[in-house]
Amino acid sequence: MKTRAQHYSVNKIQLHTVEAGPTSGNTILFLHGFPEFWYGWKNQLAFFAAQGWHAVAPDQRGYNLSSKPTGVEAYTIDQLTQDVVELIPQVSQGKVVLVGHDWGGAVAWNIALKYPHLLDKLVILNMPHPKVAHHHLTHNPKQMLRSWYTGFFQIPWVPETVSSSFDFKLLESSMTGSARSNAFSPAEMEGYRTAWEQPDALEAMINWYRAYKYNPIEADQKVQVPTRMIWGKQDKFLGTELAQPSIEQCAHGELIFLEEATHWLHHEFPEKVNQLIYEFAQS
Secondary structure (H helix, E strand, C coil): CCCEEEEEEECCEEEEEEEECCCCCCEEEEECCCCCCHHHHHHHHHHHHHCCCEEEEECCCCCCCCCCCCCHHHHCHHHHHHHHHHHHHHHCCCCEEEEEECHHHHHHHHHHHHCHHHEEEEEEECCCCHHHHHHHHHHCHHHHHHCHHHHHCCCCCHHHHHHHHHHHHHHHHHHHCCCCCCCCCHHHHHHHHHHHCCCCHHHHHHHHHHHHHHCCCCCCCCECCCEEEEEECCCCCCCHHHHHHHHCCECCEEEEEECCCCCCHHHHCHHHHHHHHHHHHHC
16 A cells, blocks of 8 residues: 655644545545554555545544644643644545544544534444443443543553553553454554654643543534444443444434444454445445
C-alpha cells in the first residue's frame, strides 16, 4: 500500500495524518482510540484506497507525531472535536464518512451531534453513545468495574510512570491481553512502543481521560446522520448492554454484532469490518 504523510494546521496545533488512495475520491476519515495511533487503521487504509477512496487516518491530538499541547484543559472533548472539524474541509471537498473506535468514537459521536453537515455517514466501533456511556458509568456497577482504569488515570503522574514501566508492558498487555490471540504481532507492538515513546505522548494520551470531567458531551437530541454501529461482543472494557441503547439514540441507525470479536474488532476481523463499513458507505 502506498501511503503519504501530511501535516495540517488545525485549532492552533499540527495534526499528522497518513493517507492513501486518490485525493479526488470520496473521503473516509478514521479516528483511533486509546492507546493507538493512525497505524491502528492500516488495514482499513489499504482496503479503501484499493476501492478508489481517499482514506485518511490522523494521529489525534497528543498522539505519536501530532502536537502535544500542555495542560489537561487542552484535551477537552470540544478541543478534540474542533481539531477534526477543522481537518475535514482540508482533506475533503465535501462531506466525509467518519469512522471512530473507542475514544475516536467519542469524538465522532460529538461531531455527528454538533456538526452533522460535515458528515455523509457515521460508523462507530465499540463506543457507546455519550448519553448511554454516562448513564452506565454512573449507574451500572458492572460497567463501573470494567472502567476502573478511568479512575486510576485521574491521579497525577502515577499512571504515566506505571504505563511506561518495563518497556510499556501495561499498555501492551491492555491490548494483547484483551484481544484474540495474534491480533497484534510483535512487530506491530514495536510500532506502538515507538509511538508511546514520543516526548510527552503518554501524559497527553492520559490527559484525554483527565479532561473529560471538565467538558462532558451534551447529547440531548438524537443523531440525525445515518449511523452503523459494529460491536465486538467479547469486549472486556465495554459491556454489550451499552450497544442497543446507543443505536436507539440515532434517528437512522443500525447495529451489527460480531460474536467472536473483542474491543479490537478492526484488527481481529479486518476483512469483515472493512466490508461492513464499505457497503454502508456505498449505500
